[in-house]
Amino acid sequence: MIGKKFFDELSAKLGDTIDNSPVKDVEKNVKAMLGSAFNRMDLVTREEFDIQQQVLLKTREKLAELEARLAELEGGSGLQQVETQTQQSEQG
Structure with a gap:
């Protein structure tokens, strides 16, 4: 003791x-x-980072949906013209 x-x-x-x-x-x-x-x-805190990551993921999904819808509305050919113009502007 x-x-x-x-x-x-x-x-x-x-x-x-x-x-x-x-x-x-x-x-x-x-x-x-x-x-x-x-x-x-x-x-930033990990919580804030995770929230922004989720927001970005949802935004990307929405963008993909809108691009698909635009391609559908343009019948596919209009989108090809836009892509060609974008590629030409990036090269020049």
């Missing part, structure tokens, strides 16, 4: 010493600097 009490007291004293030491201050300063750097980088 005396050994357990001794180790508990030693552990508590070591914890207090570390909490009051410059190491704890350095840790706080490093965390503050990293937080500041991350804020300046305009990072």
Whole structure:
């Protein structure tokens, strides 16, 4: 029992010493600097990224539907003309 009490007291004293030491201050300063750097980088959370990814996926699906509908309405030949014009403008 005396050994357990001794180790508990030693552990508590070591914890207090570390909490009051410059190491704890350095840790706080490093965390503050990293937080500041991350804020300046305009990072987004994983949740925000996933939401934007879903929005992009839905937009791509809608674009594919609209392209297919346009091709259907133009009878296929009009779309080929648009693609040819696009390729020529990219080359020239």
